[in-house]
Amino acid sequence: MDIKFTDLGLRSELIEGIQRLGFESPSPIQAETIPVALSGKDIVGLSQTGSGKTAAFGLPALNMIEIDRKETQVLVLCPTRELAVQVCEEINRLAAALRGLTSVPVYGGTPIDRQMRALRNGAHIVVGTPGRIMDHLRRKTLRTDAIKLCILDEADRMLDMGFREDMEVILGDMPEERQALFFSARLSSIHRRLGIKKKSHHI
Ligand code: AMP
Numbered sequence: 773m774d775i776k777f778t779d780l781g782l783r784s785e786l787i788e789g790i791q792r793l794g795f796e797s798p799s800p801i802q803a804e805t806i807p808v809a810l811s812g813k814d815i816v817g818l819s820q821t822g823s824g825k826t827a828a829f830g831l832p833a834l835n836m837i838e839i840d841r842k843e844t845q846v847l848v849l850c851p852t853r854e855l856a857v858q859v860c861e862e863i864n865r866l867a868a869a870l871r872g873l874t875s876v877p878v879y880g881g882t883p884i885d886r887q888m889r890a891l892r893n894g895a896h897i898v899v900g901t902p903g904r905i906m907d908h909l910r911r912k913t914l915r916t917d918a919i920k921l922c923i924l925d926e927a928d929r930m931l932d933m934g935f936r937e938d939m940e941v942i943l944g945d946m947p948e949e950r951q952a953l954f955f956s957a958r959l960s961s962i963h964r965r966l967g968i969k970k971k972s973h974h975i
Contacts, residue, residue, distance in 0.1 A: 780806040782835055789869035790831075799824030804975050805953075806832055815953045816968060817975040826862040829923045829953050833897060834863065836920060839872045842894030843918035849902055849942065851929040853879035859925060860899040873897075878914075880904040888913045902930060902938035909945055921951045924966075928956040931965050939966065 777790050777798055798806065801823045808815055809832035819825040833846045848863075850856040860877040867873045876890040878900035884907065891898065891913045898905070898914060908914035922943060924930065930939060943952070943966075954968060 775803040780831075781810045782806065782831055785869045786831060786834055786866070789866055790827075792868065793865060795827070799828070801825055801975065802828045802831070805829065808973050808975070809951075809953060810835060812951055814951060814968075814972040815975060816959065816972045817953065817955045818957070818959050819955050819975075820957055825925070825955050826859055827866060829925070829955065830859070830863045830866050832953075833921055833923065834867050834870060834873070837870075837873060837896045839870065839896065841918065842896075844891070844895055844898050844914060844916070845918050846897045846921045846923070847905070847914075847916075847919050847942075847946070848897065848899040848923040848925060849905065849930065849939065850899060850925045851901065851933055851935070853877075853881065853901060855926065856899050856901055860897075863897060863899065875899065878904050878908060880907075884908075902935040902942060905942055906938050909942065916945050917947060919946050919950055921953070922946050923953045923955070925955050926957065927954045927966065928958045936965060 775798055777787055801819050805817055805828040837845050848859055850859055856877045856879050860875050863875045874895045875897035876895040878887045878898055880903050
C-alpha cells in the first residue's frame with residue numbers, strides 16, 4: 773500500500789501546506805524519517821540531494837514548533853551559505869500555512885546586525901553555517917535553552933570542511949534532552965567522527 777502524507781502523524785496545517793505545494797506522496801526518505809522523528813528518536817539518515825531530505829527533517833521540525841513561544845526551538849546546521857539559504861527557503865515554503873512561524877538563515881561573509889535583530893525577535897527555526905552560529909552563541913544573540921531539535925544537514929561535508937570542533941561545541945551547547953537528526957551522503961565515518969550514540973535510528 774502506498775504511504776500518504778496523512779499517514780505520517782503531521783499536523784493538519786502542514787498537510788494543507790504540502791498539498792498546496794503539489795507534493796502528492798512522501799518520498800521514501802520522508803516516509804521513513806517523519807514518523808520516527810515525530811516519536812522523538814535521534815536519527816542518522818543516509819541521503820542525497822534531490823531525495824526530499826529537506827522536507828524529511830523540515831516537516832517534523834515544523835510539527836514540533838510552538839508558535840506562541842518566540843524562542844529558537846530548532847537549529848539546522850549546514851556546510852555552506854547556499855545550502856543554508858536553500859534549506860531555509862524550503863522550510864518557509866513548507867510552513868506557508870503556519871501563521872506566525874519564522875525561520876531565518878544565518879551565515880558568514882555578511883553583516884551580522886540584521887541576523888542579530890532577527891534572532892533577538894525570537895526566530896523559531898535558525899538555519900546556519902557552523903562558524904556564524906558559533907559567533908552568535910558567543911554573543912548570546914542565539915539562545916539555546918528552548919532548542920528541542922538539532923539537525924545536521926550534510927554532516928559528512930561539514931566534517932570534511934573542518935567544522936568538527938565547531939559542530940561539537942554547538943551540539944555540546946544544546947540542552948541535554950534535545951533530539952538530533954544527522955543527514956549525510958556517506959555514513960562510513962560520521963559515527964566515529966561525531967561520537968553519535970549507538971541507539972540512534974538508522975535510515
Ligand atoms: P531536497 O532533496 O530536499 O533538496 O528536495 C528536492 C526537491 O524535491 C525540492 O524542490 C522539493 O521541493 C521537492 N520535493 C520534496 N519532497 C517532495 C515530494 N514528496 N513530492 C514532490 N516534490 C518533493
